[in-house]
Amino acid sequence: MSFVERLPRQVTVVEVGPRDGLQNEAQPVPTELKVAFIERLADAGFPVIEVTSFVSPKAVPQLADAEEVMRRIARRPGTRYLALVPNERGLERALAAGCDAIALFTAASEAFSQANVRASIEETFERFRPVAERAQAAGLWIRGYVSTAFHCPYSGPVDPQQVLSVADRLFSLGCHEVALADTIGRATPRDVDRLLALATRAFNPGRLALHFHDTAGLALANVMVGLDHGITVFDAAAGGLGGCPFAPGAPGNLATERLLALLAGLEIETGVDREAVVAAVTELRQSVPGIGARAC
Amino acid sequence: MSFVERLPRQVTVVEVGPRDGLQNEAQPVPTELKVAFIERLADAGFPVIEVTSFVSPKAVPQLADAEEVMRRIARRPGTRYLALVPNERGLERALAAGCDAIALFTAASEAFSQANVRASIEETFERFRPVAERAQAAGLWIRGYVSTAFHCPYSGPVDPQQVLSVADRLFSLGCHEVALADTIGRATPRDVDRLLALATRAFNPGRLALHFHDTAGLALANVMVGLDHGITVFDAAAGGLGGCPFAPGAPGNLATERLLALLAGLEIETGVDREAVVAAVTELRQSVPGIGARAC
Numbered sequence: 001m002s003f004v005e006r007l008p009r010q011v012t013v014v015e016v017g018p019r020d021g022l023q024n025e026a027q028p029v030p031t032e033l034k035v036a037f038i039e040r041l042a043d044a045g046f047p048v049i050e051v052t053s054f055v056s057p058k059a060v061p062q063l064a065d066a067e068e069v070m071r072r073i074a075r076r077p078g079t080r081y082l083a084l085v086p087n088e089r090g091l092e093r094a095l096a097a098g099c100d101a102i103a104l105f106t107a108a109s110e111a112f113s114q115a116n117v118r119a120s121i122e123e124t125f126e127r128f129r130p131v132a133e134r135a136q137a138a139g140l141w142i143r144g145y146v147s148t149a150f151h152c153p154y155s156g157p158v159d160p161q162q163v164l165s166v167a168d169r170l171f172s173l174g175c176h177e178v179a180l181a182d183t184i185g186r187a188t189p190r191d192v193d194r195l196l197a198l199a200t201r202a203f204n205p206g207r208l209a210l211h212f213h214d215t216a217g218l219a220l221a222n223v224m225v226g227l228d229h230g231i232t233v234f235d236a237a238a239g240g241l242g243g244c245p246f247a248p249g250a251p252g253n254l255a256t257e258r259l260l261a262l263l264a265g266l267e268i269e270t271g272v273d274r275e276a277v278v279a280a281v282t283e284l285r286q287s288v289p290g291i292g293a294r295a296c
Numbered sequence: 297m298s299f300v301e302r303l304p305r306q307v308t309v310v311e312v313g314p315r316d317g318l319q320n321e322a323q324p325v326p327t328e329l330k331v332a333f334i335e336r337l338a339d340a341g342f343p344v345i346e347v348t349s350f351v352s353p354k355a356v357p358q359l360a361d362a363e364e365v366m367r368r369i370a371r372r373p374g375t376r377y378l379a380l381v382p383n384e385r386g387l388e389r390a391l392a393a394g395c396d397a398i399a400l401f402t403a404a405s406e407a408f409s410q411a412n413v414r415a416s417i418e419e420t421f422e423r424f425r426p427v428a429e430r431a432q433a434a435g436l437w438i439r440g441y442v443s444t445a446f447h448c449p450y451s452g453p454v455d456p457q458q459v460l461s462v463a464d465r466l467f468s469l470g471c472h473e474v475a476l477a478d479t480i481g482r483a484t485p486r487d488v489d490r491l492l493a494l495a496t497r498a499f500n501p502g503r504l505a506l507h508f509h510d511t512a513g514l515a516l517a518n519v520m521v522g523l524d525h526g527i528t529v530f531d532a533a534a535g536g537l538g539g540c541p542f543a544p545g546a547p548g549n550l551a552t553e554r555l556l557a558l559l560a561g562l563e564i565e566t567g568v569d570r571e572a573v574v575a576a577v578t579e580l581r582q583s584v585p586g587i588g589a590r591a592c
Contacts, residue, residue: 002525190300228300
């Protein structure tokens with residue numbers, strides 16, 4: 001049986017543009033435009049949208065309106081609205097804003113964790129423990145992120161065993177899903193194959209997600225390798241929003257439209273209307289000239 | 297065994313930029329720049345370069361210097377320099393210019409054949425018969441092209457059985473290799489899977505080549521499906537030269553640099569130095585401002 005014939009018939013596309021995309025824009029996008037963008041994306045059919053992050057407004061001013069965004073969006077039944085939560089303070093804000101799904105963000109690279117959140121990997125887990133306990137008690141759905149799952153911009157190639165170890169700790173904390181992220185877009189299809197050969201043996205492939213950046217033009221190739229290993233959850237950002245903070249001018253997040261074109265070409269169901277995504281991005285670009293200009 | 301583990305270890309990249317790329321430029325490129333470009337590509341390590349076409353200079357003025365290009369290039373031992381030959385007159389010119397490898401170009405779509413070469417598929421084979429006989433007698437290596445092997449810009453989807461039939465006739469004529477071409481860049485990975493499931497049963501996969509355009513952003517995905525079916529010869533154009541005459545503004549030929557990045561990422565040997573290809577394209581672009589501006 002050929003590779004294509006063995007593929008899963010259905011895949012979940014997680015739209016991360018409103019959070020991972022817009023947090024990289026130089027200027028904050030007005031709240032009402034974010035709300036309209038998120039509502040249009042929900043209408044396009046995404047089962048999961050990562051909408052914002054309850055980080056410190058000082059650290060990420062682009063997402064300082066997290067509460068307002070969460071409160072103002074008209075929630076579509078069946079859509080999961082995900083928000084990043086870095087600590088207990090963030091969880092309190094998320095709960096007050098009516099979140100029912102959160103994401104915890106750590107790294108497989110010690111150097112990246114220090115540079116990105118000024119904490120060791122161990123310290124991020126110390127912060128997560130009370131967050132996860134309270135979130136579980138409140139019945140929230142929890143996603144974990146392992147950033148720099150392949151390459152670190154500071155320390156180079158990342159040992160797959162370190163990725164498995166961090167993913168295992170996230171699952172043990174109570175995460176329902178763990179996303180392995182190629183933060184700087186340097187993973188090759190071989191890298192993905194090697195990590196997934198181990199990860200899909202260690203964990204249920206149905207609870208793993210992949211988050212690729214298209215910096216080197218290999219994101220879709222990497223998605224295909226993921227599909228080959230039975231992964232059925234893939235992140236992407238509408239319009240390729242976000243750029244790459246580590247490679248100025250290069251595409252960052254895999255553009256959702258490109259991912260949807262691939263999946264359609266493989267006859268894999270997503271339930272997402274590609275034209276509606278293009279329309280949502282076009283509308284945002286008309287309202288915020290220059291947004292995502294660096295995207296592919 | 298995963299998809300990646302089953303892949304071939306070595307692949308032949310056929311560089312078609314000097315012919316398929318430059319023939320689509322609005323202005324002819326000066327002969328000395330073509331010669332320098334081809335020589336740099338040969339130095340980069342391509343085993344096969346499609347350098348020109350012995351078509352009527354009236355029909356394709358961009359390649360009116362075919363003889364001069366063939367005569368002036370310093371031939372690198374081990375490099376095959378391929379030239380398109382549409383008829384006996386073209387073969388005479390090619391032989392006089394010292395060609396030792398030619399390509400015959402036909403289509404799987406009757407409508408495309410009529411529009412592109414003003415002849416039915418049957419008529420192209422009538423033209424090819426004496427060409428192939430003389431070429432074989434002269435010991436030339438012969439490649440056949442089946443254009444519109446997936447979609448025709450005039451008549452829509454193309455029946456795979458029609459592709460097999462045309463490929464079979466090309467092999468019967470004495471072609472050493474037959475390239476199946478997605479002329480308008482509309483083939484999906486499913487389309488490629490379906491055609492190759494049949495084609496690799498009908499023919500030796502080692503004698504089939506794939507020629508993809510990146511118009512819809514799926515060329516690399518299609519290459520991966522080709523690799524999965526044991527195809528080991530892929531066409532590409534340095535710098536994505538050529539654009540797409542059927543979709544203005546869209547990328548045309550798959551950019552060689554993108555193909556080489558994928559193959560390197562899959563740890564597949566090509567013998568081609570990617571940096572040298574980038575340097576060759578950069579030099580050409582500096583000499584001919586605006587060239588390939590539509591490319592990806």
